[in-house]
Amino acid sequence: MEILLLEALGIGAVLGLLLGLTGAGGSLVALPLLLSLHLPLRDAIGVSLGAVAITALIGAVPRARQGLVAWRPVLLLAIAGLPGNVAGQWLGRQIPEAVLILGFCALVLWTAWRMWRSSNLPREGSGALRSAPLVAIGLGVGLFSGLMGVGGGFLVVPALLAFTPLSMLAATATSMAVIALVSGGGFLFYLSGAQPSLPLLAGLALGGAAGVLGGNALAQRLGGRTLVLTTSLRALQVMAGVLQQRLAVGGGIEVLVQGQAPKRQIMECFRAPADAVGHVLVGSASFWEGFDVPGQALQLLVIDKLPFPSPGDPLVQARGRRLKQQGRSPFRDDALPAAALALKQGAGRLIRSESDTGVLVVADQRLLRMGYGKRLLRALPAMRRLRSQEEFDAALAAFTRTSTTGCPCP
Numbered sequence: 001m002e003i004l005l006l007e008a009l010g011i012g013a014v015l016g017l018l019l020g021l022t023g024a025g026g027s028l029v030a031l032p033l034l035l036s037l038h039l040p041l042r043d044a045i046g047v048s049l050g051a052v053a054i055t056a057l058i059g060a061v062p063r064a065r066q067g068l069v070a071w072r073p074v075l076l077l078a079i080a081g082l083p084g085n086v087a088g089q090w091l092g093r094q095i096p097e098a099v100l101i102l103g104f105c106a107l108v109l110w111t112a113w114r115m116w117r118s119s120n121l122p123r124e125g126s127g128a129l130r131s132a133p134l135v136a137i138g139l140g141v142g143l144f145s146g147l148m149g150v151g152g153g154f155l156v157v158p159a160l161l162a163f164t165p166l167s168m169l170a171a172t173a174t175s176m177a178v179i180a181l182v183s184g185g186g187f188l189f190y191l192s193g194a195q196p197s198l199p200l201l202a203g204l205a206l207g208g209a210a211g212v213l214g215g216n217a218l219a220q221r222l223g224g225r226t227l228v229l230t231t232s233l234r235a236l237q238v239m240a241g242v243l244q245q246r247l248a249v250g251g252g253i254e255v256l257v258q259g260q261a262p263k264r265q266i267m268e269c270f271r272a273p274a275d276a277v278g279h280v281l282v283g284s285a286s287f288w289e290g291f292d293v294p295g296q297a298l299q300l301l302v303i304d305k306l307p308f309p310s311p312g313d314p315l316v317q318a319r320g321r322r323l324k325q326q327g328r329s330p331f332r333d334d335a336l337p338a339a340a341l342a343l344k345q346g347a348g349r350l351i352r353s354e355s356d357t358g359v360l361v362v363a364d365q366r367l368l369r370m371g372y373g374k375r376l377l378r379a380l381p382a383m384r385r386l387r388s389q390e391e392f393d394a395a396l397a398a399f400t401r402t403s404t405t406g407c408p409c410p
Contacts, residue, residue, distance in 0.1 A: 034047055045092065045146075048149030050184075052145075052179060053180050056183065057176075057184070060173065063177075064177065073174055080135045080139040081182035085189065088145060088146020089146040089186065103147070134159060134164075137163075141155050146186050224279040226298075227301050227350070230304045231306075235284075235305070256269060256281045258282065289345045299358040336376075343362075
């Protein structure tokens with residue numbers, strides 16, 4: 001019994017830390033870890049539902065307080081999802097365990113593929129709320145949840161974006177509330193016909209609580225205060241999608257994305273100081289200039305690529321033809337000066353005065369490997385170059401003060 005309690009504490013801590021750091025509910029991790037305790041598959045699925053419900057509830061409560069949860073879609077999805085969960089648990093008893101495990105593996109692979117394709121999701125809903133499709137999706141979510149012990153957010157968020165006017169942020173928060181209700185109801189139904197080990201449940205609960213507290217503390221130590229500048233809308237969508245999945249729910253950090261609200265509202269939210277939620281802002285062209293963040297509100301700036309003009313731009317092509325006619329180089333005399341100016345403007349978001357400090361990351365190896373990199377480096381403000389991971393970590397640690405937080409975000 002003591003060994004089971006210790007193992008359950010460890011698993012609970014892992015799941016809680018995952019939630020606290022990334023906002024992920026951990027459902028795709030919970031079932032394999034519970035099976036490692038040599039639980040029967042049905043018991044592992046039932047207990048997984050409880051773990052999923054708790055982590056989703058922890059993520060949903062602060063978002064509900066911020067007014068991000070849309071309760072009508074929650075009711076529509078949950079009303080259909082609860083009987084679906086019961087049906088899924090019944091169906092799971094009729095299917096061989098080997099088939100269920102293979103199905104779970106296929107689900108993990110499909111979810112990984114969807115995360116890779118996450119940039120294709122719209123950032124806003126598509127119109128008025130449509131009840132019938134939500135009820136059908138809710139039934140499917142409940143069925144998957146009861147069959148495999150997963151939360152079903154991979155179905156709920158796309159459904160909310162397709163059949164409601166919710167933003168990505170509100171859809172994610174609403175999804176957490178749905179998962180808490182459907183998985184929680186499924187867990188109670190499981191308990192009505194099973195008697196799982198009390199040390200197992202106690203260990204998962206205590207370990208999970210400790211993990212969440214530790215993960216949240218670490219996430220708040222990192223604190224947001226980060227601006228990600230991309231050179232294309234495609235890159236913006238990819239980065240925003242990944243960051244929102246990892247940070248937007250439960251981890252103490254809000255991801256703000258260009259286009260989800262008017263630029264002025266996003267800027268005010270990012271700049272406002274408080275002590276609850278840190279912010280990461282992902283922006284493209286309109287945030288490379290005209291966006292001032294003095295002081296400690298911004299201390300990490302990430303630029304995804306060197307900002308060369310697009311070679312497909314008709315104006316760039318016209319200038320290139322004219323320079324060639326003059327016997328000059330379109331790259332050296334047009335593209336390179338334009339990139340140097342844009343890089344200087346982007347870096348200027350981080351350093352606005354002599355007292356400002358921060359870390360600039362340019363995620364493009366051409367800056368060091370290509371001969372023109374020295375010219376681009378000269379365009380940047382005078383900065384100490386970090387030459388190792390240890391120096392980078394130490395620089396970030398020096399900036400772990402109170403983060404940018406707390407305005408009513410869009």
